[in-house]
Amino acid sequence: MSYDLHGFRVPPGVTVEEYYEDEAREEELIADDRPPTAVERAEMERLAAAVLAxxxxxxxxxxxxxxxxxxKDAIQVSLFKQEAGITVPYWYEGDKAHDVLIEMYELAELITRESGLSFYDPQSGEEVSGPSATDAYASGVQATQAIAAKYAADPPPAPPKKRGWLSKLTRRD
Structure with a gap:
């Protein structure tokens, strides 16, 4: 599981949350599986250069x-032709978790400044507008740890073993 920020080019009159939740938009994005045009790739390269700077x-x-x-902290910035994403695994706690989230928000702010993309934090339900409350990451870490503890204490049952095709042919029942 990971903490994710999603960046979009949001049309006027729509909030970033509404745009994020729009299933028709998501389906259109999935259907558009063409590679980036030369212009789109150049924009991706420009953003990558800004992030690397x-x-x-x-x-x-x-x-x-x-x-x-x-x-080095496993923060991953993904740049696509129409969107961007910033993600990090729920590995960190305490001050380190705070620092990692601040870095993610700074990256989102940088990409927004360079591209006009708007970032959404689905964990907090807020638009990302630079470093802000980092409680969302901490609560995500706690929720993930609680789920892991639940599964460790009471693992789901193993699926029934499937019989191979040879055993079905040679079975005598």
Missing amino acids: HDPTLERFDGKDHIELTS
Whole structure:
């Protein structure tokens, strides 16, 4: 599980939360599986350069339809032709969790400033407008730990074992 921030180019008259929740928009995005145009790729490259200027230690990975930049703290910035995402696993607690979330919000603010994308934090239900309350990450960590403890204490039953095709052919019942 991870703490995620989602960046979109939100049309006028729509809140970032409404845009995030719009299932038709999501379906259209999934259906548009074409690679980025040269202009879209150039914008992705420009944003990647801005993020790398902010933190030159980020490791870069290029895919045909995205650019990923990953920090030593496992913060991952994903740049796509129409959207961006910033994510980090729920690994951190206390002051480190606070610092990681601040870095995520700073990255979101940087990408917003450079691109006009609006970022949404679905954990807090708020638009990201720079470093703010980091309680959402802490509550996400606590919720994830509670789920993990529940499964450790009472694991779900194992699925029934499937019989292979050979055992079905040779069975005598």
